[in-house]
Amino acid sequence: MRQSQLFCKTKKEAPKEAETISHELLARADFIEQTISGVYRFLPLGFKVFKKIERIIREEMVNLGAQELYLPTLQNKQLWLKTNRWQTIDPPLFKLKDRHQKEMALGSTHEEEITDIVRKRIKSYQDLPFYLFQIQDKFRNEMRSSGGLLRTREFVMKDLYSFHTDEKDLIEFYHKVRKSYFKIFKRCGLKTICVEASSGTIGGELSEEFMILSEAGEDRVLICQKCDFSANVEKIGNQKLCPKCKGNLVKKNSIEVGHIFNLGTKYSKAMGANYQDKDGKERPIVMGCYGIGLPRLLSTIVEVYHDEKGIIWPKEVAPFQVHLIQIPSPAYSGAKMKKRTEFSSPENIPKVKKAAEKLYRDLLKQGIEVLYDDREDKSVGEKFADADLIGIPTRIVVSERTLEKNCIEIKKRNETKTKLTKMSQIRKYVG
Amino acid sequence: MRQSQLFCKTKKEAPKEAETISHELLARADFIEQTISGVYRFLPLGFKVFKKIERIIREEMVNLGAQELYLPTLQNKQLWLKTNRWQTIDPPLFKLKDRHQKEMALGSTHEEEITDIVRKRIKSYQDLPFYLFQIQDKFRNEMRSSGGLLRTREFVMKDLYSFHTDEKDLIEFYHKVRKSYFKIFKRCGLKTICVEASSGTIGGELSEEFMILSEAGEDRVLICQKCDFSANVEKIGNQKLCPKCKGNLVKKNSIEVGHIFNLGTKYSKAMGANYQDKDGKERPIVMGCYGIGLPRLLSTIVEVYHDEKGIIWPKEVAPFQVHLIQIPSPAYSGAKMKKRTEFSSPENIPKVKKAAEKLYRDLLKQGIEVLYDDREDKSVGEKFADADLIGIPTRIVVSERTLEKNCIEIKKRNETKTKLTKMSQIRKYVG
Numbered sequence: 136m137r138q139s140q141l142f143c144k145t146k147k148e149a150p151k152e153a154e155t156i157s158h159e160l161l162a163r164a165d166f167i168e169q170t171i172s173g174v175y176r177f178l179p180l181g182f183k184v185f186k187k188i189e190r191i192i193r194e195e196m197v198n199l200g201a202q203e204l205y206l207p208t209l210q211n212k213q214l215w216l217k218t219n220r221w222q223t224i225d226p227p228l229f230k231l232k233d234r235h236q237k238e239m240a241l242g243s244t245h246e247e248e249i250t251d252i253v254r255k256r257i258k259s260y261q262d263l264p265f266y267l268f269q270i271q272d273k274f275r276n277e278m279r280s281s282g283g284l285l286r287t288r289e290f291v292m293k294d295l296y297s298f299h300t301d302e303k304d305l306i307e308f309y310h311k312v313r314k315s316y317f318k319i320f321k322r323c324g325l326k327t328i329c330v331e332a333s334s335g336t337i338g339g340e341l342s343e344e345f346m347i348l349s350e351a352g353e354d355r356v357l358i359c360q361k362c363d364f365s366a367n368v369e370k371i372g373n374q375k376l377c378p379k380c381k382g383n384l385v386k387k388n389s390i391e392v393g394h395i396f397n398l399g400t401k402y403s404k405a406m407g408a409n410y411q412d413k414d415g416k417e418r419p420i421v422m423g424c425y426g427i428g429l430p431r432l433l434s435t436i437v438e439v440y441h442d443e444k445g446i447i448w449p450k451e452v453a454p455f456q457v458h459l460i461q462i463p464s465p466a467y468s469g470a471k472m473k474k475r476t477e478f479s480s481p482e483n484i485p486k487v488k489k490a491a492e493k494l495y496r497d498l499l500k501q502g503i504e505v506l507y508d509d510r511e512d513k514s515v516g517e518k519f520a521d522a523d524l525i526g527i528p529t530r531i532v533v534s535e536r537t538l539e540k541n542c543i544e545i546k547k548r549n550e551t552k553t554k555l556t557k558m559s560q561i562r563k564y565v566g
Numbered sequence: 567m568r569q570s571q572l573f574c575k576t577k578k579e580a581p582k583e584a585e586t587i588s589h590e591l592l593a594r595a596d597f598i599e600q601t602i603s604g605v606y607r608f609l610p611l612g613f614k615v616f617k618k619i620e621r622i623i624r625e626e627m628v629n630l631g632a633q634e635l636y637l638p639t640l641q642n643k644q645l646w647l648k649t650n651r652w653q654t655i656d657p658p659l660f661k662l663k664d665r666h667q668k669e670m671a672l673g674s675t676h677e678e679e680i681t682d683i684v685r686k687r688i689k690s691y692q693d694l695p696f697y698l699f700q701i702q703d704k705f706r707n708e709m710r711s712s713g714g715l716l717r718t719r720e721f722v723m724k725d726l727y728s729f730h731t732d733e734k735d736l737i738e739f740y741h742k743v744r745k746s747y748f749k750i751f752k753r754c755g756l757k758t759i760c761v762e763a764s765s766g767t768i769g770g771e772l773s774e775e776f777m778i779l780s781e782a783g784e785d786r787v788l789i790c791q792k793c794d795f796s797a798n799v800e801k802i803g804n805q806k807l808c809p810k811c812k813g814n815l816v817k818k819n820s821i822e823v824g825h826i827f828n829l830g831t832k833y834s835k836a837m838g839a840n841y842q843d844k845d846g847k848e849r850p851i852v853m854g855c856y857g858i859g860l861p862r863l864l865s866t867i868v869e870v871y872h873d874e875k876g877i878i879w880p881k882e883v884a885p886f887q888v889h890l891i892q893i894p895s896p897a898y899s900g901a902k903m904k905k906r907t908e909f910s911s912p913e914n915i916p917k918v919k920k921a922a923e924k925l926y927r928d929l930l931k932q933g934i935e936v937l938y939d940d941r942e943d944k945s946v947g948e949k950f951a952d953a954d955l956i957g958i959p960t961r962i963v964v965s966e967r968t969l970e971k972n973c974i975e976i977k978k979r980n981e982t983k984t985k986l987t988k989m990s991q992i993r994k995y996v997g
Contacts, residue, residue: 142633142696146688168683170642171670176683177636179698185636202573205608205616208703211601231662231672233719234707239602241662241672246707252607256575261943271705272639273804275608276665288664289640340836367784512692 136455138508142179145521155351157335157437158283164524173288180525183454185291186431189270191322191451192293194334195315201266201295208246209274214247218405224336227276227281228335241274244337246402246424249296254408255513257420260300262306263410268295270429282351283308284434293449294426300410302399305421309397312425316345316393319427324435324449327392330356331366335395337399337424351438352390359384366393368539370508375415390435398422446526447548457565458527460518461491462534463511491533494543494558503565529565567886569939569952573610576952578773586782587991588868589714595955604711604719606861610957614721614885619860620701622882623724626746630739632726637679639703641671645678649836655767658707658846672705675768677833677855680727685839691731695739695839699726701860704781716821726856731831731841736852740828742762743856747776747824750858754867755880758823761787762797768825768855769832770849782869783821790815797823802943821866829853855977871980877957878979886937888929888996891949892922893965894942909992922964925974925989954979962997 150161152169161167165179177185196203215221220241221228227238239516242248249267251530257263270293280287295312299305313329320327325347332344344367346356361382368386377384400419403409409417424471433452438448448454488509506527509519522530532544532553542555545564579591581601592598597612608616627634646652652659659671665990673679680698688694704723711718726743730736744760751758756778763775775798777787786799792813799817808815815872829852834840840848864883879885919940926938937958939949953961963984964974973986976995987995 140631140696142635142687142698150638165687170679170682171640171668174638176638176679178683179633179635184636186634186736200571202610203721204573204610204613207601207605207607209602209722210706227665229662229664232662233660234658234709237602248607251601252609256573257598265571267573274640278665289638293638313602327727453692 136506137415139438139510141506143525145247145524153283155282155285155434156441157285157351157434158526160435160437160441161283165377165445165525167284170284173277174271175284175287175289178299180454181433184433184448184452185429187452187454188323188433189293190289192319192427192429193270195322196266196293196295197321198269199266199295199311199315201268201297203268203270204252206242206245206252206269206271206353207273208242210242210248212238212240214251214406215240218247218402220247220336226278229274229276242271242272243275244426245294245410246296246337246398246422247406250402250406250408250422253298254406255402256406257298257410259411260413262301263359264297264304265307265419266295266297268293273428274446282353282434284430285351286353290431291429291490293427293429297423297425299421299423300418301414302397302421305397305443307422309395312395313343316425320345320392320432321349322451323432324433324452325392325432325436325439328356328358328365330358331390332394333367333370336394337396337398339396339398339422339424345395346387346389346448347392347435348387349390349435349438350388352388353391354391356387356389357384358387381494390438391432393427393433395425396422428444430559441526444520444563445524448523448526448528450528453526453528455504456529457503457505458508458522458525458530459491459495459498460504460508460522460530460532461487462515462518462532469475471507487533487535487538490538494531494533498561498565501562531561532563567937569937572937574956576955584714586713586716586865586869587872588782588865591868591872591955592714592865595877598715599744600714604708604717606715606718606720613773615625615864615879615883616860618883618885619754619864620722620724623750623860624701626753627697627699627724628724629634630697630742631698631727632728634701634821635683636702637673637676637702639673641673641679643669644672645682645837649678650677651767652926657709657885660705660707662759674704674726675704675857676700677727677768677829677853678837679846681833681837681839681853684729685834685837685849688729688839688841691841691843693849695728695730695735697726697728697739699724704859713784713865715861716759716782717784718861721862722860724858724860728854728856730852730854731843731849733739733828733852734918736828736854740826740854741780743826743854744774744925747826747858748841751776751823751863752765753882754863755862755883756823756867756870759787759789759796761789762801762827762955763822764801765827768827768829770827770829770853770855772828774826775822775827777820778819778823778866778870779818779819780869781819783819785820785822787820788815788816821862821869823863823866824856824858827854827855831854831933868873872957875951876955879957879959881959884957884959886935886958887960888934888937889935889939889953889961890920890922891939891953891954891961891963893946893949893963893972894918899969916968918966921969924993925962925964929992929996932993962996 143165153159166175273292297317327345332342358365359377359382362380364379403419498505530546546553574596584590599607701724758776763773767772788795790808790813793811795810834850929936961977977984
């Protein structure tokens with residue numbers, strides 16, 4: 136895409152409400168913008184990264200054999216009364232009335248919805264197991280949103296729900312999801328650890344969280360220095376010694392990027408979601424649920440991958456793979472041009488432009504996602520600063536200087552050195 | 567996908583609240599389910615069709631050069647006060663308060679949001695024109711929802727917004743969108759006509775609707791029998807004579823599947839979204855907006871394409887391209903089998919099954935989307951009834967009878983005749 140046409144206005148200053156580096160950088164790079172406390176817009180660049188993350192998650196859900204569906208935001212009060220969560224869920228539900236004064240809630244999680252769907256359709260053990268997922272908005276009436284996208288009141292979440300005849304079958308699948316989660320986070324460039332967690336008002340038998348060790352997070356994780364034990368402080372309290380081996384526990388500043396639950400029969404019992412076993416006996420369906428908040432994952436990536444100049448996107452979630460920058464002759468760069476046509480006369484500019492345009496077309500032809508900085512009213516300094524802020528993995532510069540040597544200049548965003556290389560060698564560095 | 571694993575329970579009876587044939591068939595085929603009045607779930611088959619439609623629309627938006635973004639559902643009251651629509655928009659907004667008693671609205675349309683984004687970023691005529699779109703939930707506090715997915719309170723909508731220096735530039739783009747809309751509906755299998763419409767509380771200078779002539783619709787369109795004039799009754803009232811040529815007007819029962827607006831400067835003036843022209847003078851940005859409701863489009867397709875047995879999906883929006891049906895020996899079909907293993911002993915069944923499984927794998931390898939009815943506890947009658955109800959364009963049957971002739975049986979959902987053909991000839995009929 137041509138940067139002259141991209142809807143993106145980078146800023147020198149972060150919004151004053153920004154508390155975390157990810158919020159600062161994502162706002163300055165014009166990926167996101169807060170509208171009211173804890174509610175965000177995703178501008179085109181931010182949306183591109185969002186869709187990359189969504190695609191990774193969707194692919195891995197399909198790999199697990201899960202089927203996608205759409206569950207409504209406006210939810211039936213009666214279902215929430217059945218599970219006794221209408222008043223008790225924390226954070227509380229956003230509630231509203233329609234013009235007939237009928238009360239509803241905005242979905243903050245979808246256990247009630249999905250259990251209702253399943254109880255109407257499943258009769259026999261032969262129908263089990265199966266797995267359903269959704270990637271949609273959730274709404275949580277938080278007392279205080281914080282950390283930019285880390286804790287918001289409206290956000291897109293992937294929720295996977297699984298349904299089983301018994302706990303053994305659930306545990307088997309639960310471990311598959313665990314593996315799939317490690318893979319998802321790895322594809323996003325993140326190394327996670329999985330720790331025991333408190334199940335909060337979702338409830339159930341067991342839950343585990345996927346954690347990134349980071350200072351921006353709200354969670355505190357205790358990690359044993361001797362054995363493989365680790366747990367959220369919220370789960371086991373502020374202990375100093377490992378409950379397993381009595382080794383020392385170390386506390387780490389962390390962000391939760393995923394949470395998986397063995398729900399057991401909590402919801403199926405409350406809502407009457409049963410199946411007939413082989414002997415014709417009615418039994419409650421055993422359930423699991425597995426969540427990933429997409430905006431939080433996106434901003435966690437920025438917490439981990441950035442420097443003082445901006446974001447450094449991991450390859451698979453970057454909005455583009457290559458940032459191609461065309462630099463006009465020094466005599467013209469930085470000049471405030473009123474008409475773009477002024478550029479077309481000097482001899483040297485068409486040459487650089489021509490080479491950059493050709494390279495742009497060639498890269499597109501090879502299926503490489505390119506952001507092409509074709510802007511003619513920006514200085515070299517502004518172009519480089521934008522490139523560093525936006526954080527595309529590979530920067531390619533075409534200028535008079537590189538063309539003299541019949542070369543282009545390549546720089547990886549996460550390295551400092553630049554390298555002159557022949558056009559024909561580009562494939563080695565990108566894609 | 568194997569039908570034994572598909573989360574779908576077809577029903578013989580339609581829900582009693584169903585008023586339209588599309589609601590009846592989509593509910594019976596387990597594509598959708600109403601939860602509260604005007605609020606629907608999309609089950610996996612329905613979601614598949616939804617995603618196909620979404621893809622068509624997204625592709626055509628990108629073809630127009632538009633950039634996608636995410637606009638929040640929870641909206642700032644202040645923006646709605648600025649345009650004076652907080653109280654006046656029809657149908658009214660869903661309003662709610664957070665735990666700090668701060669009032670917000672659920673987005674029913676996003677002119678306020680998008681204009682706010684643009685006014686903060688656009689300064690010069692050089693930034694114009696550009697086009698932004700979103701595909702997201704909208705919430706409308708309707709007095710009465712009706713016609714299944716035709717008028718709902720929560721639904722996904724594609725909204726494209728365009729921004730221009732002047733009306734001439736807008737009109738040029740407006741006509742491109744018009745063309746693009748005809749293409750979108752054509753790809754969905756629908757022949758639409760474009761008529762003058764009332765702009766309602768969206769407002770602006772001019773608006774046109776894309777109409778399907780159908781009995782299920784709420785709209786009445788007047789079409790001139792002599793010239794090319796056509797308009798919504800809502801726009802011009804119940805006239806008998808064409809205002810253009812005085813020819814007779816005929817009234818048709820219609821569904822609106824798309825609505826495009828020349829908004830002029832209504833929102834940019836109200837919210838101060840200006841640009842500097844070439845002479846440095848501040849001018850309001852000229853805007854257009856262009857909507858398509860996805861669930862309504864989906865159900866309109868069913869209104870147009872069905873028969874007494876079920877849905878007949880047009881190729882490009884069908885959940886699968888091929889419905890492959892395996893029919894065990896007559897001696898076994900229809901029998902209520904308690905254990906699937908009972909099928910594996912008789913000689914003839916493995917043969918049919920083996921051939922069907924091989925064909926399934928071959929079709930998948932060719933990149934064809936196949937729903938494979940591998941169910942062993944269903945009769946031939948049940949399998950055919952499900953296939954007709956679900957409405958996949960091509961049905962392929964593998965049975966003892968077809969295998970004797972070294973053939974398979976092919977039937978198009980929109981035709982009555984079946985045809986025996988060699989396996990090797992399949993490519994002629996599908997894909």
